[in-house]
Amino acid sequence: MARSVTTQRKTINTTIAWIIGLLIFFPILWTILTSFKTEAQAINDPPLFLFFDWTTENYATVMERSNYARFLWNSIVIAGGSTLLGIIIAVPAAWSMAFVPSKRTKDILLWMLSTKMLPAVGVLYPIYLLCIRLGVLDNRVALVIILMLINLPIIVWMLYTYFREIPGEILEAARMDGATLKEEILYVLTPMAIPGIASTLLLNFILAWNEAFWTLNLTAAQAAPLTAFIASYSSPEGLFYAKLSAASTMAIAPILILGWFSQKQLVRGLTFGAVK
Amino acid sequence: MATKASRSAARLMMAPAVILLLGWMLVPLTMTLWFSFRTYLPLRGGDQGWTGFDNYVRFVTSSSFWPAVSTTLIIVTGVLAITIALGVLLAILLDQPMWGQGVVRILVIAPFFVMPTVSALVWKNIFMDPTNGLFAHLWRFFGADPVSWLSNAATPSIILIVSWQWLPFATLILLTAIQSLDSEQLEAAEMDGASPLARFFYITLPHLSRAITIVLLIQTIFLLAIFAEIFVTTGGAFGTRTLSYLIFQRVLESQNIGLGSAGGVYAIILANIVAIFLMRIVGKNLDT
Numbered sequence: 086m087a088r089s090v091t092t093q094r095k096t097i098n099t100t101i102a103w104i105i106g107l108l109i110f111f112p113i114l115w116t117i118l119t120s121f122k123t124e125a126q127a128i129n130d131p132p133l134f135l136f137f138d139w140t141t142e143n144y145a146t147v148m149e150r151s152n153y154a155r156f157l158w159n160s161i162v163i164a165g166g167s168t169l170l171g172i173i174i175a176v177p178a179a180w181s182m183a184f185v186p187s188k189r190t191k192d193i194l195l196w197m198l199s200t201k202m203l204p205a206v207g208v209l210y211p212i213y214l215l216c217i218r219l220g221v222l223d224n225r226v227a228l229v230i231i232l233m234l235i236n237l238p239i240i241v242w243m244l245y246t247y248f249r250e251i252p253g254e255i256l257e258a259a260r261m262d263g264a265t266l267k268e269e270i271l272y273v274l275t276p277m278a279i280p281g282i283a284s285t286l287l288l289n290f291i292l293a294w295n296e297a298f299w300t301l302n303l304t305a306a307q308a309a310p311l312t313a314f315i316a317s318y319s320s321p322e323g324l325f326y327a328k329l330s331a332a333s334t335m336a337i338a339p340i341l342i343l344g345w346f347s348q349k350q351l352v353r354g355l356t357f358g359a360v361k
Numbered sequence: 362m363a364t365k366a367s368r369s370a371a372r373l374m375m376a377p378a379v380i381l382l383l384g385w386m387l388v389p390l391t392m393t394l395w396f397s398f399r400t401y402l403p404l405r406g407g408d409q410g411w412t413g414f415d416n417y418v419r420f421v422t423s424s425s426f427w428p429a430v431s432t433t434l435i436i437v438t439g440v441l442a443i444t445i446a447l448g449v450l451l452a453i454l455l456d457q458p459m460w461g462q463g464v465v466r467i468l469v470i471a472p473f474f475v476m477p478t479v480s481a482l483v484w485k486n487i488f489m490d491p492t493n494g495l496f497a498h499l500w501r502f503f504g505a506d507p508v509s510w511l512s513n514a515a516t517p518s519i520i521l522i523v524s525w526q527w528l529p530f531a532t533l534i535l536l537t538a539i540q541s542l543d544s545e546q547l548e549a550a551e552m553d554g555a556s557p558l559a560r561f562f563y564i565t566l567p568h569l570s571r572a573i574t575i576v577l578l579i580q581t582i583f584l585l586a587i588f589a590e591i592f593v594t595t596g597g598a599f600g601t602r603t604l605s606y607l608i609f610q611r612v613l614e615s616q617n618i619g620l621g622s623a624g625g626v627y628a629i630i631l632a633n634i635v636a637i638f639l640m641r642i643v644g645k646n647l648d649t
């Protein structure tokens with residue numbers, strides 16, 4: 086039975102929560118606001134909150150001056166490509182672990198997870214060297230493969246937890262009715278698995294989009310995604326606050342929106358099913 | 362019942378993922394181990410042969426090793442303390458009845474989705490810049506001298522930035538855990554006259570202990586590896602060189618591969634110690 090709550094207490098809760106929420110969100114809000122100011126207004130003392138001449142010129146400048154479209158495209162290709170490739174490899178693996186478990190399934194899952202714990206810096210040089218030898222330093226395909234590999238454990242793991250929630254009886258019933266393995270996967274399993282696959286896709290796209298170790302260390306002018314593009318603003322050019330803010334806003338806006346849809350998957354995906 | 366045929370099919374379906382991850386783990390790891398026993402300076406004479414455990418000894422006896430260890434410890438424990446303490450409080454707050462709960466949740470979670478280079482750069486310039494940063498404006502407004510955050514208080518500044526990024530993660534997981542707490546238990550305790558503080562320490566906190574452990578372990582693994590935040594803000598200067606950053610500098614900046622690889626092996630061992638505890642919890646959960 087839910088407790089009845091006095092309006093007064095609810096008002097206090099609401100006030101405190103909103104103040105804290107806005108405080109935490111403030112850096113993002115401020116960045117978005119600054120992106121619409123002129124450079125002079127951006128560093129005005131006292132700071133201007135809402136009453137300034139709103140302008141979109143920073144966005145235009147960033148777009149034309151810095152080849153923004155190419156960095157954006159690289160981000161989309163790298164994050165999207167690695168996620169899709171990962172799903173293609175992980176679906177069969179997760180399917181077999183969920184529906185035909187063996188004694189070793191648990192060990193394999195835990196081992197996969199342990200590869201995720203490998204500190205990237207520990208294998209930085211070997212990967213760097215392999216990329217040079219294979220001539221794929223600063224190459225999008227190389228990054229697609231590397232990011233796929235670092236996220237593969239999470240993808241397998243998430244899909245496994247989703248697949249395990251599909252009742253096995255349904256599969257047995259399909260088999261009794263004479264469905265072949267192919268039909269079973271195509272007509273019975275896939276429709277039930279699609280929500281789980283979509284959630285996995287979403288979370289891993291976000292993780293790959295924001296990945297900032299390999300993308301910073303293995304790219305230069307050609308394959309650099311938005312993470313590296315933004316890092317290039319830490320040079321003196323970064324002193325142009327309004328342009329920096331416009332570039333930042335463009336880099337984070339799509340992911341903020343996607344991220345808000347993926348709150349639940351975040352818990353499942355990053356705690357490996359240990360917190361539900 | 363799984364048939365023999367479906368078992369071998371299952372094995373076949375698992376193969377690509379297993380083989381790829383095995384390669385991804387073994388090949389670079391073997392190379393790191395190999396390099397760690399050699400004097401390897403690509404820009405100054407290349408591979409100069411076997412040196413035994415020299416690199417391992419030199420890595421821990423170099424003057425930058427212990428400062429890096431203490432910086433790492435300070436940043437990791439600082440961020441853990443802040444995110445878990447505030448995370449518990451925020452989770453309890455967000456669990457209370459209120460208006461606009463969904464929107465507040467979204468506001469609180471947002472920083473987690475900001476890419477690390479953006480948050481580092483925004484904090485560095487727009488907030489912490491000693492001339493034009495928002496903090497400088499605020500300090501001047503109160504008649505104080507603006508602080509050069511990232512040079513005079515570099516480590517606390519980085520702790521602040523990283524905590525801001527990870528607080529949403531802790532909050533979200535603790536909130537999920539708190540929502541599974543049986544509210545009747547709290548009501549019963551309240552009727553028996555337990556004070557809010559007693560209810561927190563004897564019911565809520567014990568209920569959260571498992572989730573807190575998980576947050577602690579997962580965050581530790583990620584925090585040991587923070588890179589972009591330091592790369593963008595201080596580049597490892599002003600006492601912010603962590604162990605992973607030190608290894609990065611040895612490998613890519615001074616191109617001393619042998620020494621860097623030995624450091625890398627230490628980092629791998631350290632991460633594995635944390636990972637073992639995490640695996641135990643996750644593994645137990647798999648059985649249920």
